[in-house]
Every structure is written in structure tokens, then in C-alpha cells.
Amino acid sequence: MYDTSDIKKNLKIKLDGVPFTVVEVQFVKPGKGNAFTRTKLRNMFTGAVIERTFRSNEKLEPADLEERQMQFLYKEGDGFVFMDTASYDQLNLSAEQLGDNRWYLIDGTNVDVLFYNEKPIGVTPPTFVELKVLRTEPGFKGDTSGGAMKPATMETGLEVAVPLFINEGETLKIDTRTGGYSERVNKR
Amino acid sequence: MVPRSAVRELAQLPEQQRACVAGRIVAADPDGFTLQDDTGCVSVQHSIIPPLGAFVRIVASRAGAGLSVIESLEVLSAGSERFTQADSDWAALTGVRLPNLRRRQALKRAVQTFFDSAGLLEVDTPAIVPCPGLDVHLDAIEVLGTLRGPRWLHTSPEYQMKRLLTTGLPGIYQLGKAFRRGERGRLHEPEFTMLEWYRTFSDAEQMMRDTERLVAAAARELTGSLTLPGVEGPVDVTPPWDRIRVDQAFEDIAGVKLEHVLPDEERFYEILADRIEPKLGRGRAVFLTDYPAPMASLARLSPHDPRFAERFEAYLDGIELCNGFSELIDATEQRTRLLRDQTEREKLGRSVYPLDERFLAALQEGIPPSGGNALGFDRLLMLITGAKHIEDVLALPVSRV
Numbered sequence: 001m002y003d004t005s006d007i008k009k010n011l012k013i014k015l016d017g018v019p020f021t022v023v024e025v026q027f028v029k030p031g032k033g034n035a036f037t038r039t040k041l042r043n044m045f046t047g048a049v050i051e052r053t054f055r056s057n058e059k060l061e062p063a064d065l066e067e068r069q070m071q072f073l074y075k076e077g078d079g080f081v082f083m084d085t086a087s088y089d090q091l092n093l094s095a096e097q098l099g100d101n102r103w104y105l106i107d108g109t110n111v112d113v114l115f116y117n118e119k120p121i122g123v124t125p126p127t128f129v130e131l132k133v134l135r136t137e138p139g140f141k142g143d144t145s146g147g148a149m150k151p152a153t154m155e156t157g158l159e160v161a162v163p164l165f166i167n168e169g170e171t172l173k174i175d176t177r178t179g180g181y182s183e184r185v186n187k188r
Numbered sequence: 189m190v191p192r193s194a195v196r197e198l199a200q201l202p203e204q205q206r207a208c209v210a211g212r213i214v215a216a217d218p219d220g221f222t223l224q225d226d227t228g229c230v231s232v233q234h235s236i237i238p239p240l241g242a243f244v245r246i247v248a249s250r251a252g253a254g255l256s257v258i259e260s261l262e263v264l265s266a267g268s269e270r271f272t273q274a275d276s277d278w279a280a281l282t283g284v285r286l287p288n289l290r291r292r293q294a295l296k297r298a299v300q301t302f303f304d305s306a307g308l309l310e311v312d313t314p315a316i317v318p319c320p321g322l323d324v325h326l327d328a329i330e331v332l333g334t335l336r337g338p339r340w341l342h343t344s345p346e347y348q349m350k351r352l353l354t355t356g357l358p359g360i361y362q363l364g365k366a367f368r369r370g371e372r373g374r375l376h377e378p379e380f381t382m383l384e385w386y387r388t389f390s391d392a393e394q395m396m397r398d399t400e401r402l403v404a405a406a407a408r409e410l411t412g413s414l415t416l417p418g419v420e421g422p423v424d425v426t427p428p429w430d431r432i433r434v435d436q437a438f439e440d441i442a443g444v445k446l447e448h449v450l451p452d453e454e455r456f457y458e459i460l461a462d463r464i465e466p467k468l469g470r471g472r473a474v475f476l477t478d479y480p481a482p483m484a485s486l487a488r489l490s491p492h493d494p495r496f497a498e499r500f501e502a503y504l505d506g507i508e509l510c511n512g513f514s515e516l517i518d519a520t521e522q523r524t525r526l527l528r529d530q531t532e533r534e535k536l537g538r539s540v541y542p543l544d545e546r547f548l549a550a551l552q553e554g555i556p557p558s559g560g561n562a563l564g565f566d567r568l569l570m571l572i573t574g575a576k577h578i579e580d581v582l583a584l585p586v587s588r589v
Contacts, residue, residue, distance in 0.1 A: 005370075027373025030465065031501065031511045032483060033457030034325045035371070053462050055454065149283060163272060163279065164222060164229065165215035165240070175274070183273040 002060040004037040009177060010124075012044070012063040012114075015052070019044040019063035019116050021099070028053070044114070044121045047096035067112040067124065072105045080105060082113055082123075091120050098122060103158035104129045104176050125176045130185055131155055133168050190247050190259075196227035201250050206258065210245040212278075213238050213267070220254075226286055230255055239267025280588060288573050288581045291410055295569055298409040299363060299383060302402050308359035308385060313348035315341055315365060319544035322529040323485070327369040327538060329378070340541065341367035344562055345384055346486065347547040350515065353388055353555040361385035363565065374577050375507060378586055381565040386515070388556040392487075392498040395512040395559040396475055399502055400427035403473065403509075403568065410572050417574035418505035424472045429502070433478040437464050450480060469503035476501045485525050487513035488557075502563075504571050512561030519551035 002013065011022045024040035037054045044063070054060070070082040070091075079092040080102065091113070095102055097120075104125040105111070112124040136152035149161040160174060162181050173182040190208040193201070201207050211225035220233040223244065231254035238244050238261070247259035271278040300310065320328035320340035328340035342348070344366050352360055366382040387394055403425045407416055414426045435446040442463040449456050468474055477500040481489055484497030498514035516522050526543055533540050569581040579585035 027371070027376055028461045029325070029371060029373075029376060030457050030461050031508055032323055032325060032485075033460065034454055036458065036461050038462070053458070055458065163214070164224075165272065181274050184269075 002062060004054045004056050004058055004060070007037050007039060007054070007060070012065055013041070014061045014063040015041070019065060019121065020050075021122070023049060023099075042099060044097075044116065047099065063116070065121075066115040068115065069110060070113045072107065072109045072111060074107055082111070082120075085110075093120060093123065100179060101125050101176070103154070103156050103179070104131075104174065106131065106156060127176060128173050128182060129176055130171050131158065131174055133162070133166060133170050133172060136162060136166060136168055138167065192245075194227040195223065195225045195230045198230055198250070198255065203250050206247055206249050207255070208245065208247050209255070210243065210264070212271070213240055213242050213244060214271075216240065220257075223255075224282075232257060234261065236261065238263045240269055241271050242267040277588075281583075284573075284575065284580055285583070288569065288575060289583055291573055292569055292581060294410055295406055295565070295572065296363065298406045299402065299565070302405050303359075303361045303385060306359070306398075308361045308387070309357055311349065311352060311360050311362050312364065313345045313352075313362060315345075315367070317342045317348065317544075319347065319542050319547070321347065322526050322533065322541055322543075324529055324532045324536065324538075328541065329367045329369045343368050344382060346560065346562070347544045349384060349386055350555060350558075350560070351547060351550040353386055353558055354550050354553050356388060356556055358389075359385065359387040372586065375564075375567060375570075377566070377578050377582065380578070383563040383565045383568075384561070386558050386560040388558045390559040391514040391557065392477075392500055392512060392559055395561040396429075396431075396477075396500055396502075397427075399475075399510055399512070399561060399563070400425070400429050400473075402563075403502075403504075406568065406572065416504070416571045418571055419507060419574065419576055420505055421470065423469060423504045423571065425504070429473040429475055431475045431477050432468075434476060434480065434496075435478070437468070437476060441467050446480065450482075453482065456480070456483070465503065465508065466506045469505055469507070473502060473504045476503060484513060485529055486516055486522070488516050507567055507571065508564075509567055509571070510561050510563035512559065515555075515558045515560050517551055517555050517557060519548055522551055523548055 007022055007025050009022055013020055020041035021044055022039055023042050026038040028038045029035040035056045039052050040049055041052055042049050070084050073081045073083050079094055080098060081090055081092055083090045101123050113120050114122045131154040134153050134155050137150055149163060152160050152162040152166060154160060160181050171185040173185055175182045190206050193207045193209055195209060198207060211223045213221050214224045215222040216237050217231055221237050222229050222231050233251055234257040242263050243265040245262045245264060246257050248255040248257045270276055316331050316339050318339055321343045326343045328343050331339040331341060345362055349360060362384050365379055367379050371378055404414055404427055407414055407425050416423045416425055438444055438446040442459050449459060478496040479499040481495055481497050484499040487497040487499040490496045490498055501511050502509045530540050566578050566581050575581050
């Protein structure tokens, strides 16, 4: 069982028999009152997001998910095709099932596919993925307003705020827990 | 010697004129590099590109939107790509945080000006105390290695400040750190800045007027307007602010009668946090007043209706900004309530801190009828800057210590 202090983004829990992924956590505490944990949870079957507030003494049930290491092969229409590298079994997951994780998939990425009662319902990407910058404005364009970041679009379509010194074509390490820039990978 | 300029000043630099600028090389450009200081960035044309991350000093002149090195380029430190990592201090501070820290300084000054001109005495009471406050839902951080028995960091300086009121001073204020174990989130840090003030011969009513005027003065000083950007949307802070009683808020906003909720304190706070607070102070600051007596351990009960206490909170854009009351000055009653809080803490399995006998003795000695208020300085700064997270208004939040 989890305590409310264990709740963090991407934790998988079970509510009324349905597995949910935590997408947002907020610590709430009226000045003189007891603390609560307000969450947004994504239903792993349907992709629907619900809000739920937990009291600090509440216990949460872990979602009993099985993980299998698989490789992302390619995108096919609206679906994403994965292959079990041991058995060569293939399966399909939809964009809704993958949620934001679909932005971290390039052909050949190894991920953990999550199964609930033998049914594939989502993936856990590696904590860091390396993605190429598809589009970003060149370095710095003469205004001195001081913003240290600029927007960039990665090869998967993921939008990331990156520092000024990043150029198109460079490879960046992205933190999949936050969806944010982590560091530039030196060109070898 | 050419005097040193900030990067931001270069936009006004006339053609032909020389300037000296110092900063960090943050990018290599096709025909030079980008130099950054705490005020902004500028592109510099030059044939030599110093290593990324190095600090340099240059003497240059205007070349279009950028600069061109004409005289000297001194490399002052070794280059390093460490700063390009997302968790570097440079990355954490350069974005929004640095401008917010400047406004923090300005807000501190505005607060001090406000209270100094109102004739209150600024005080600094100890942070390490033998009795950290018995609020049922606050936990203190224990200090190890003390020589005179157990000590904690206070969760609020109220016991110490109230002892100073025995002098009959017209008023005192303190801008300092308060410490609360385990509180961390969008609006919470375990170590945060609290503005606490007291006025003697006064009450909650006066505290509410102070709050309105203080926030309006700070808004005028820092934003030039009486509408703050807020965290989710703008908030009008023109005094006087609207007021809503706690029982009225339960009925009008949550659709439940307070008396049906009340014996269950946890449910009270759940409804307050989940259904009422998010609606309060949207577009316009509001006071939530007249708390049920059990939720106001240090406040005076209303002389008109002892089921309620003269306690209030201010809400701006759904955020609780302060908590104030007419102080309870009856030593016997105070002791009874603190003993009750101790029992309550024990029941909940929380640490039971000792009674502050010196505080109780001060009440016995006598303090004038007084009003007190504690305001979250960091939260006020969030509302002024539009910062979405308390970390964005702190130099080094706990996550980076």
C-alpha cells in the first residue's frame, strides 16, 4: 500500500479495480487545517483524466501491473507498434493509451509495456531519451530581454523549452518524468 | 578605462561609442558569440570564440543589434559546459528567478516602509525555541545538539512576539523565516518567509484594514496598479475588500450547512480546501471571517456569538495569503486551549511539544487587547510577479539546497 506522501507523477495506483496513472500532484493545506493531496489521475483503460483529493492518512492500492520489455518498431496510422524482443510477438497501442509518452518514442526505443490482466494498456519510457531538434530559432536574435530559454520542436513532435545555445540538428537528453530539457548530448 | 555597462543598457548605446561589458559566453554564433549578464543577452561579432561557459570582459562598440569587439577581449575564467545542464544553478536562476529576486528585495522594502511609517517597531525574535507552537496540524523541525534541553525551529514567531506586547508598545512587526516540517508544494516550502505583525489596543478589524492597505501599497509600488497579475488570473486589491463569513461561505459556495459539518474537523477542512478556497478571491481580494471557535486556538471569541472567533484569512486568486485575529489575552483560557491542543496532538500521533510557560506568564502579566496577523510573504510575491510556483520566488528552494 502507498501513503499519500508516496504519490508522485507517474505512480500507478488502483481505484475501484481500475488502474490509474498520476499525472499531477498538489499538496494542499489550509493554514491551520490538515493536509490533503490533490491529484489528477489518468484512467489507463480509457485515457480519461479525473480529479481526486486524498486525506493524509489514506492508503492507496498499487496497480498490479506486469511489465514486459519491448521495442517500439514504428507508427502505423493512429497506432504504435511494439515487439517483444524475445518472442517477436507484436502488439498495437493507441495514442490515447500512450498519453504523453508517445512523444518519447523513436524507432528502436526500448520501453516497458504495461499489462493489466494480460491486456497491454500503456508504456513506461526510459527516464531519459535522446531526441534530435527538428526546429528551433537560431541562437539569439538581438533583443536583450534576457529570457534564457526558447521553444524547440523535437523529431517526435515534442515541444520543449531549450536554452539559447541549442541549434537545429543537435541531440538533447530529455527527462521523460518532466518532459523537460536535461542536457545537450555532445556530438560524437 | 571604459566604464562597465550592463547588457541591457547597450540598446541605448550610440553608434561609434565604446562600451565595456562582462558576462558569460552562452552560445557560439556563426560570426561570433552570445554574451549574457544578469540583465540579458547580446550577440558579439568577433573572429575568436572563447570557450562556452567562460566569463569574459570585452570593450566593443555597437554593430547593428549587437556588438563588435574593437579593443580587447579578456577571458576571465575557464569554460565549462556544466552550465548547459538543466539542473545547473545558472539554468535554475537565469530564467524567471533572477527578476523575481529583484522584486523580492523591492517588496521587502515596501513592507518595511509601510510599517515603519505606521510607527511599528521591527523586531527579530529567536528562530530556535523550546516550545514551537501547538497548532494541531503543524509539525516543527527539531534542532539537535542544543545544550539546554530540546529545541525546535518555530513554526511561527507568535509566542515570542506576543511576549513583547507586555511593554504596551503600539505595535511590532517581523519579517523572518518560519519552519514547518513536511510542507512542500506549489504554495508551500518547509522554510518560508512570514510577515507577522501585532498592534496593541486593537483587534482583527484593524488587522484587516492593515492587510488591505499593505497589499495595496505594495501593489502600487511594485506594479504601478491596484490589480495584481495573480497566479491564475488578475486580482483587484483596491480597499476595502469584500468579506464573507465562514458559515456563509459553506452555505453559498459549497452548499452545505456549517453545523452539519462541524463536529468533523477533517471534513471541515476538506470542504474548505476542495470546494471553497479555490473559489475565493478570484478577480477580487476577499476576507473569510468568523471562524468556528474550535478552529481558532489563539483567538478571542466573538462577544456577540461565542460559537465563532474573531479570526480571518485573506484570499487572493484562490490563495490563502494571511491569517489573523483578535488575540486571546486571557492566560487561564489560553492554558486550557493549549492543553486541549496537546491532547489532540497526542490522539493524532503527532509530537506533543511542551507548553510555553513564559508565553503563558506574559499573558498573566498582562498584554493589552491586541490584533495580530501572519502573512505569507512568498505568496504575496507570487501574486505580484505571477509566479506559478513558490520555488520561482526563492533564491534556493529546498529542492536545490
